[in-house]
Amino acid sequence: MPALASHRKPRSRTRTNSPAVGLTTAAIASVSLLSAQSATADPKPSIDEVQKKVDDLYRQAGSATQEYNRAKESTAKQRRTVDRILDDVAKRTDSLNESRRALGSYAAAQYRTGAVTPTAALLFADSPQAYFEQSQLMDRLTEQQRSTITEFEAEQAAAAKQRAQATKSLESLTASQQSLRTSKQTVQTKLAEARELLSQLTAEEKARLAELERKREEEARRKAEARAKAEAEAEAERQRQEREQQEQSGSGTGAGSDTGSGTGTGTGTAGGAYAAKAEKVLSFARAQIGKPYVWGATGPSSFDCSGLTQAAWKAAGVDLPRTTWDQVKAGQSVATADLLPGDLVFFYDDISHVGIYIGDGKMIHAPKPGANVREESIYYMPIYGSIRPA
Missing domain, CATH: 1.10.287.620 (Helix Hairpins)
Structure with a gap:
């Protein structure tokens, strides 16, 4: 029987390895990958x-x-x-x-x-x-x-x-x-x-960050100056009222002889004993200005915030607890408006920082790693509350 001819249509062959086609496919894949990465990458923070x-x-x-x-x-x-x-x-x-x-x-x-x-x-x-x-x-x-x-x-x-x-x-x-x-x-x-x-910041970004920090410090300084002006006016008014009372009582000589010379409103109300201790506290604190902040340190060459306040009050004969959480309970609670030099001011809701009030809206404190003990406005950080030790 003679062989039958094949009725199948010859399979057409198509080249798929054209260099042009391969390059185009790779380019599309590369673009898609970059697009996906751009979509998922976190944007750089401001x-x-x-x-x-x-x-x-x-x-x-x-x-x-x-x-x-x-x-x-x-x-x-x-x-x-x-x-x-x-x-x-x-x-x-x-x-x-x-x-x-x-x-x-x-x-x-x-x-x-x-x-x-x-x-x-x-x-x-x-x-x-x-x-x-x-x-x-x-x-x-x-x-x-x-x-x-x-x-x-x-x-x-x-x-x-x-x-x-x-x-x-x-x-x-x-x-x-x-x-x-x-x-x-x-x-x-x-x-x-x-x-x-x-x-990770560029030089330009660091400059912008420094400018933000400068503005923040300027705002805190402005509030401190306003506080200082209010304290001075209140002190002047207190002295004026005392003079009037003494004149009315016929004891005009020696006016103000028992009022003390401290800074801040209500200086005489805390008593001479507290003022004397506070002076020792401030004298010690001022002597530490320029020393570095080191977390966990209690002196004499470096301090953390509560280490400084503890050491300063110890110089006045008062033993404070070690942590801010215990120090905030170690005295009489004081409103910010009634602060006197020597009082302790606490910051943040978690009470994680403390400074020593020196008057005029300022404090001495050990700020943070990389910074030294210094004077600064109490308005630089959110105030939690204040106490008067002793």
Whole structure:
């Protein structure tokens, strides 16, 4: 049978590897990829946003610094407690060993024979009292020996209690040390984030940021000057009223002799004792101007904010707590309008910063990492509240 011819239509062949077509496809893919990346990439923050972010990171670092200060103080306290308890345990153990030797000699004096030595039997017994009762020796013991047994059991119970206390204190110390490490890491992380954010700015952006900071400082200075003017006017009015009262009472000479010469409204109302302490506080604080801020530092070569306020008031004989959170509760609450030199002003809702009021709307404070102790307007940061120590 003759072969049948194929009825299939020959397959047409089309070239798909044309250089022109390949280049076009690659270009389209590249454009699509760039478009997708542009659509998903975060837009670069504005300078205002950078400033707010950096400020917030410094505030968070300040709050973490207070956590660190609290944990450090707690760790030191727990370590002292543990050391004291362990010393007591060691002394009590020596006393127990001495009592145990005495009891062993008592038992040995009563029995000279037996498979188990009297001392071993005494040590293995639940209590010396039980051992001697079971051995029918209580009637044969002297009063001194009975007293030794009673004292031994009391020492034994006290030693067990102290060992339990030591264990609990060691657990607290471990927790404080962990909190200290965590707080330290948080501070370092926040500061590193702030530095990284600033390092990404161009020279022009840094100049713009500096201009924003200058305007912010100028606004705070303007408010402080207005406050200073109001304080001066109020003080002048107070002195005028005093002179009038003295003239009316016929004691015009010596006017103002008992009012003091401090700065700020109501200077005389806080009393001479407070004014004297405040002068020591301000003298100390002014002597620290120019020293660097270092988080966790309490002097003498560097300070953080609460370390400075604590040291300044200590110079006046007043012991303040270590953290801003505790310092804000360490005195009489004072309205911003009634501030006197020496008062402590706290900032931010989380109470993470504090400064010492010096009058005229200004304070001395340790601002933040990279800055030195300095005078500045209290209006530079949002005020939380104020107290008057002592």
